Amino acid sequence: MANVAMPGGAAFSRRDFLEGLQGVGGTALLMAGMSALGFGIDSAAAAPPTLSGGNGKRVVVLGTGVAGLTSAYELTNAGYDVTVLEARDRVGGRSYTARKGTRLTELGGEAQVCDFDEGYYINPGPWRIPYAHRGYLHYARKFQVGVELFNNDNDHAYINFEKGTGPLAGRPVRKQEIAADTRGYATEMLAKQVRQGALDQEFGPGDKELFLDYLRGEGYLTRNDFRYIGADGRGPDVDPGAGLDPGPGKPSKPHALTDILHSQTWRTLQSVAPLDQQRTMFQPIGGMDQLPAGFVRNLKPIIRLGHVVEKISQSPESVTVAYVDRRGQRGVVTADYCVCTIPLSVLSGIDLQVSPKFKEAISGVSYALVGKIGLQMKTRFWEENHQIYGGHVYFDDPVIGIVSLPSTGWLGPKGVILGFYPHGAAAAQMSAMSLADRKAYALAAGQKVFPEYAQSCDGSFSIAWHRVPFNMGGWAQWTEEGRAKYYPTLLEPDGRLYLAGEHLSYLTGWQEGGIESAWQQIAKLHKRAMAQA
Amino acid sequence: MRARTVAGAAVAAGALLVAPCALAQASGAALFSKYCAACHQAQGQGIKGAFPALAGDALVQGDQKTAASVLLHGRGGMPNFSEDLSDADIASVLTYVRSAFGNHAPPISVAAVAAARGGASAAQDDQSALPGH
Numbered sequence: 001m002a003n004v005a006m007p008g009g010a011a012f013s014r015r016d017f018l019e020g021l022q023g024v025g026g027t028a029l030l031m032a033g034m035s036a037l038g039f040g041i042d043s044a045a046a047a048p049p050t051l052s053g054g055n056g057k058r059v060v061v062l063g064t065g066v067a068g069l070t071s072a073y074e075l076t077n078a079g080y081d082v083t084v085l086e087a088r089d090r091v092g093g094r095s096y097t098a099r100k101g102t103r104l105t106e107l108g109g110e111a112q113v114c115d116f117d118e119g120y121y122i123n124p125g126p127w128r129i130p131y132a133h134r135g136y137l138h139y140a141r142k143f144q145v146g147v148e149l150f151n152n153d154n155d156h157a158y159i160n161f162e163k164g165t166g167p168l169a170g171r172p173v174r175k176q177e178i179a180a181d182t183r184g185y186a187t188e189m190l191a192k193q194v195r196q197g198a199l200d201q202e203f204g205p206g207d208k209e210l211f212l213d214y215l216r217g218e219g220y221l222t223r224n225d226f227r228y229i230g231a232d233g234r235g236p237d238v239d240p241g242a243g244l245d246p247g248p249g250k251p252s253k254p255h256a257l258t259d260i261l262h263s264q265t266w267r268t269l270q271s272v273a274p275l276d277q278q279r280t281m282f283q284p285i286g287g288m289d290q291l292p293a294g295f296v297r298n299l300k301p302i303i304r305l306g307h308v309v310e311k312i313s314q315s316p317e318s319v320t321v322a323y324v325d326r327r328g329q330r331g332v333v334t335a336d337y338c339v340c341t342i343p344l345s346v347l348s349g350i351d352l353q354v355s356p357k358f359k360e361a362i363s364g365v366s367y368a369l370v371g372k373i374g375l376q377m378k379t380r381f382w383e384e385n386h387q388i389y390g391g392h393v394y395f396d397d398p399v400i401g402i403v404s405l406p407s408t409g410w411l412g413p414k415g416v417i418l419g420f421y422p423h424g425a426a427a428a429q430m431s432a433m434s435l436a437d438r439k440a441y442a443l444a445a446g447q448k449v450f451p452e453y454a455q456s457c458d459g460s461f462s463i464a465w466h467r468v469p470f471n472m473g474g475w476a477q478w479t480e481e482g483r484a485k486y487y488p489t490l491l492e493p494d495g496r497l498y499l500a501g502e503h504l505s506y507l508t509g510w511q512e513g514g515i516e517s518a519w520q521q522i523a524k525l526h527k528r529a530m531a532q533a
Numbered sequence: 534m535r536a537r538t539v540a541g542a543a544v545a546a547g548a549l550l551v552a553p554c555a556l557a558q559a560s561g562a563a564l565f566s567k568y569c570a571a572c573h574q575a576q577g578q579g580i581k582g583a584f585p586a587l588a589g590d591a592l593v594q595g596d597q598k599t600a601a602s603v604l605l606h607g608r609g610g611m612p613n614f615s616e617d618l619s620d621a622d623i624a625s626v627l628t629y630v631r632s633a634f635g636n637h638a639p640p641i642s643v644a645a646v647a648a649a650r651g652g653a654s655a656a657q658d659d660q661s662a663l664p665g666h
Contacts, residue, residue: 107572107580107583107584108571108572108574108580108584126666349582349583363608365607366606366607366608366611366612366613367607367612368612369612424612424614424616424617425568425614425617425618426617428567428568428569428571428572428612429567429568429571431571431572432566432567432568432570432571464571466571466572466612467571467572469583472583473612474666475666477607477612477613479606479613509666510666
């Protein structure tokens with residue numbers, strides 16, 4: 001494809017540009033013939049396996065994240081005699097909520113106590129539930145854990161990109177302006193090509209006219225000559241209202257295409273296009289720890305907190321888990337089977353009696369570096385002064401990534417903002433900072449967008465998951481090679497040891513992966529137990 | 534992010550022509566405290582049972598390609614930095630780690646990192662502003 005000549009001599013590939021449009025609408029799909037939009041990931045299973053006849057066979061479950069809780073709940077209901085060991089003094093694993101008094105000390109870090117007011121919280125781990133994650137929603141329904149909408153895309157939020165150039169770089173710009181203008185210019189350009197006959201070979205009878213109709217509507221182009229001169233959806237300079245003043249208000253003019261392109265802001269437009277980012281998105285009312293709490297309400301008292309696994313050994317007849325409890329007492333649990341949901345990053349450091357091949361596979365995946373900070377704000381200035389209700393403000397500083405406004409407590413007195421969400425090397429960088437420096441870094445970034453930001457903050461809680469004991473990472477990051485070489489090994493039991501968790505799914509980093517992995521693994525376990533009964 | 538990393542690498546590579554050891558040390562030390570120290574600790578002593586010590590470690594001081602592979606591909610709980618750090622950055626930080634904390638191993642070249650990466654040396658441009666979870 002030819003490059004578009006830009007003022008100043010810069011050349012810009014049209015394909016680069018069009019690829020940024022995925023999130024705007026179906027435009028890119030038509031333009032580039034992209035099937036890539038289909039890469040979002042739906043979950044495959046809608047309900048747990050139907051199991052019965054466990055007949056008192058003993059199962060020890062390690063870990064109380066959603067994979068462990070799912071395993072324990074379903075196996076108990078199927079008649080197994082289940083014991084659950086949890087290293088921490090709470091259940092939930094990464095399905096976690098930080099609120100007033102929550103304590104966390106990262107490895108090599110300072111002691112931290114969450115200083116939010118009563119009733120306010122941040123979800124430092126998973127925070128949003130895609131509609132396609134039917135396993136999660138199955139248990140939310142079953143345990144009557146209420147959910148509310150999570151606003152994953154806000155047209156009126158800002159983009160604050162500093163690394164581009166031109167008048168739209170280095171200042172907050174409303175996303176709706178960038179979306180409308182980008183879509184307008186792209187459709188205008190394409191309409192021009194189509195009308196000149198450049199794409200005639202692409203069309204069958206009657207296609208061309210329909211496609212032009214589509215482009216005109218898609219880009220809000222002028223009726224007769226297909227020009228983009230602005231769109232209502234980009235927001236007016238003066239809002240329409242009553243009477244004559246403001247009366248009809250004053251429409252706004254589009255930004256120049258070159259300014260949009262060079263600001264790089266258009267890169268944000270694709271961000272919520274993948275299937276697992278689409279509307280409808282949910283969050284549990286009251287915090288992510290509510291689903292684990294729902295499991296606990298419905299499980300017999302079989303969970304032993306503060307039990308750290310030291311060793312897993314096996315004989316032909318049984319599996320034995322050695323632990324040390326919070327008082328330093330050592331003990332063992334012997335069972336017919338073990339379902340181990342300990343993250344591989346942690347499991348690789350535990351003494352395991354498994355085959356060399358299995359042991360090697362456990363170390364065959366790396367874990368995501370990722371972190372978050374919750375910032376409690378004295379007022380909801382983003383709502384009151386900026387008319388932004390939930391959604392994300394985008395930054396091209398990778399240590400910030402996004403600032404996300406809460407989808408709960410609307411119009412209330414206070415709120416907790418997600419102040420950064422860095423990944424990879426940027427998360428490593430964040431985690432090297434002291435708690436105070438992390439907060440200061442987050443506040444300085446937010447201040448560039450909201451003048452009220454730093455002065456409004458009266459509480460914070462930050463986390464770097466790769467430094468959290470018993471997690472040692474955000475989620476499993478399989479490479480193609482690891483998927484081929486190690487993943488299949490870990491899906492099969494080693495002796496009487498079954499692994500489960502998000503790391504054994506293609507929904508890594510999602511609770512749904514943990515739940516559906518548990519369903520698969522306990523179904524395998526049950527089939528074997530029944531065969532041996 | 535990419536642009537900055539690449540620019541930093543270019544500076545480091547240029548500097549090597551002038552005073553190889555001292556400047557590689559400075560750049561490597563800065564990269565270490567920025568990206569590595571949070572887990573492996575400031576003196577490379579690690580945290581027992583969680584993050585391996587780099588001081589005195591055989592793998593760190595061993596084969597160049599193996600050492601580079603750990604940063605490029607991850608290992609156990611260790612993440613991979615292949616998309617975040619350039620080959621020059623990886624060479625620089627590894628060279629530092631191999632000579633700091635009482636370690637005594639020769640520098641690692643950019644070419645050795647590129648070889649360990651297996652051809653595709655350019656970091657991919659991250660198009661997505663919103664992380665996937």
